[in-house]
């Protein structure tokens with residue numbers, strides 16, 4: 001049988017394993033920061049109708065520029081954004097890949113402040129972009145001074161900021177975004193996949209877009225909208241950035257079914273986003289409960305919580321799994337990450353944690 005090693009695969013891909021959290025069939029799955037609430041029935045019906053209306057025309061390619069969907073996304077974001085400022089793709093992963101294809105690539109570099117979203121370096125790898133792992137503080141914070149100094153030292157073509165940051169959960173001080181924009185010679189991507197869960201008063205980088213043509217804010221419908229299976233991510237930026245990604249996107253990358261389903265979901269955004277407050281309550285409950293039991297816990301503006309278990313985190317991860325609760329080992333020694341879901345899921349997680357200690 002032929003193995004990967006027998007193929008003339010790129011040297012930099014040799015020996016690697018594909019990215020992915022375990023998809024295990026356990027009662028309580030809290031490891032990929034999905035929205036635990038199923039799509040409400042009226043929205044299921046609306047999406048069904050919208051998708052059905054496309055079926056007869058599937059002999060034709062979809063709208064290559066997804067204009068109607070982009071207009072709906074701009075309307076959702078507000079901030080005076082229009083269809084020309086917004087671009088959409090199959091998840092924000094694809095958006096970020098397109099950004100690296102356009103602004104990174106061979107001979108160029110991208111920098112991120114680790115620990116952050118683990119796909120950023122993998123997207124750099126896949127696009128032949130050199131990856132520079134910059135550091136956060138010991139308590140996972142990031143100050144303007146540190147961020148700017150590291151950007152100055154490396155002068156990367158692309159900087160990834162993540163706010164709220166995955167896996168730590170904390171939103172960035174807007175001064176970090178401003179400081180990095182002032183120092184960075186190239187593009188600055190702020191990954192705001194979890195923006196809708198941020199605590200009151202948190203400022204989105206969308207607010208400063210008009211001042212910064214090299215700033216890109218990426219968002220997704222996978223988290224707050226509960227639309228992870230629909231695969232829809234998007235960016236907001238200067239219209240010139242949208243023109244740049246159009247140079248590298250595959251033609252017709254976003255199927256007519258995806259566009260129709262996402263538009264129907266956006267039309268019902270109040271129903272879909274109706275779960276956000278309940279999820280934030282569970283998030284705050286997890287933080288408070290674990291702190292009360294003496295765990296160190298990172299502040300969270302997202303739908304997940306990073307908490308310290310001490311020692312080798314693999315043991316507690318396994319013990320939680322044995323209790324039917326799947327959380328995420330993000331590879332941070334002594335720490336685990338849990339998604340905030342329904343009250344019943346929090347109950348199951350917290351009682352499994354109680355048995356650990």
Ligand SMILES: Cc1ncc(COP(=O)(O)O)c(C=O)c1O
Pocket residue numbers: 032033090091092093094117162165166191193219220221222228232233
């Ligand atoms: C920080 C961050 N960005 C982007 C994504 C990717 O989301 P999607 O490709 O589903 O839009 C995730 C998913 O977990 C994430 O945590």
